[in-house]
């Protein structure tokens with residue numbers, strides 16, 4: 001039983017896999033099967049990160065839209081890892097909810 005998603009272009013359901021790609025037989029659209037495997041998130045040292053991990057900032061980061069800076073060495077608990085440019089969804093004491101990049105943290 002196929003669990004492949006329908007074609008994002010024409011909604012055809014007869015999509016098939018070809019290596020890392022998904023291909024639509026109707027409109028020949030090809031795209032990466034990105035969601036078929038869970039994304040692995042890694043810190044600046046290449047260690048795997050999970051939801052709930054404690055991480056430490058490895059550089060000062062300006063908080064967008066404010067004059068505040070989160071200092072290097074600040075400990076942050078990962079609320080959730082998200083598949084976005086800023087992939088760590090977290091909350092920082094004194095700052096509030098914030099998004100960070102995994103490349104700027106290391107596992108505490």
Ligand SMILES: [Zn+2]
Pocket residue numbers: 007008009010011012024025026027028029
């Ligand atoms: Zn299609």
